[in-house]
Amino acid sequence: MTGRLFGLGLGPGDPELLTLKALRFLRAADVVAYPAPQAGESFARSIVARWLDRGQSEIAIRFPMRPGPVPAAAYDAGAAALAAELGRGRDVALLCQGDPLVYGSFIELFARLAGRWEVEVVPGVSSICAAAAAARLPLASREASLLVLPATLAEADLARRLMTADTAVIVKLGQHLGKLRRVLEGLRLLDRAIYVERASLPEERILPLAAVEGEAAPYFSLAILRPHSTESTHS
């Protein structure tokens, strides 16, 4: 008997944006695992903290929080810790902020574990949908497309992709806020972008990107760009 791995999308941060299904799997798991910084609290764990303390074991998978790609060794170690529990026949709930398959560490852990273990993915409310709801901006309608891309891309690449987008959501702003501002200024689209920080949380902030100062933004921030906003909402 081996255990099963459940990748649980927990939504963007508001504990009420948990799904009934994620809650059921969370409560049924023997082990609750989550990404966490080297020191300090796990954001994913904080979303469901009110449902924990049921005698479940917990595994914090520690990731370096410095800018740049996470080393493969960190994922390898996390996958090994999960595999050890699965091998003991214990069901593991792996907590994922937002949706597990949209820019999450789950993707890397899943790639290392799916071949050997039974995995079920429970989709969640993505931070992208939560940001759009908070800002009350349509993401896509009718014949329009939606482009989601990370601000970590090179400046020329960002410009080339954003130039032809209908609606675009730029994630992972972090250290790349200043670069994105320059790219949008170059495209004369800066006034078409809305900045959303910590959507769905009490400290949520929504303002024009042009009004956001500095070169860096918090990790949980994104921008919604609607180059043709009049047409796509009202035509």
Add this chain to the structure above:
Amino acid sequence: MTGRLFGLGLGPGDPELLTLKALRFLRAADVVAYPAPQAGESFARSIVARWLDRGQSEIAIRFPMRPGPVPAAAYDAGAAALAAELGRGRDVALLCQGDPLVYGSFIELFARLAGRWEVEVVPGVSSICAAAAAARLPLASREASLLVLPATLAEADLARRLMTADTAVIVKLGQHLGKLRRVLEGLRLLDRAIYVERASLPEERILPLAAVEGEAAPYFSLAILRPHSTESTHS
């Protein structure tokens, strides 16, 4: 005293993918409104049918189900019916399959009502995330982008946009399945596309797009295209 409008994302179809927040607003509303075909059941209503029958009024907003754009008059009539309830001071829950701001009739109704009435949007699990979870395919990771676009676009436009995509999700397959197959064949990418029908429902189907026959697909179907799937999952 005027009522408030709540746009509730209900998720892709599995009633368990409802969020706690959507459930709370659903139960608190005086009126429950939903899109429905000219004759027959509303899919959005079916997702939450187990929570209804609490003495709430119901409003079915009827839309023609024929292919092509919905006439503006249908949205106008729906918005007028909602406004009449809001004007009486009644809180209205408007049910939205998936997420309200991703290709939903909510966007059109919201555009007609948001100026005059208080509106809150509750994000939901999008059908796109649900399809990816069902097929166990990452939507975006690391520096990759995600493009979502409707199959209703012209053949040349589809080809041009898909050619440069990292991961792409093609929605609204419907009558456009044959066209999409031809486009992907032309790009030599047909073998990189997975077809997902009615994700999260008991009748869910997942298969290679190349194995799907015919020119048309059900409305609730989409394709996930990962042109460079080996690199993006495992590198």
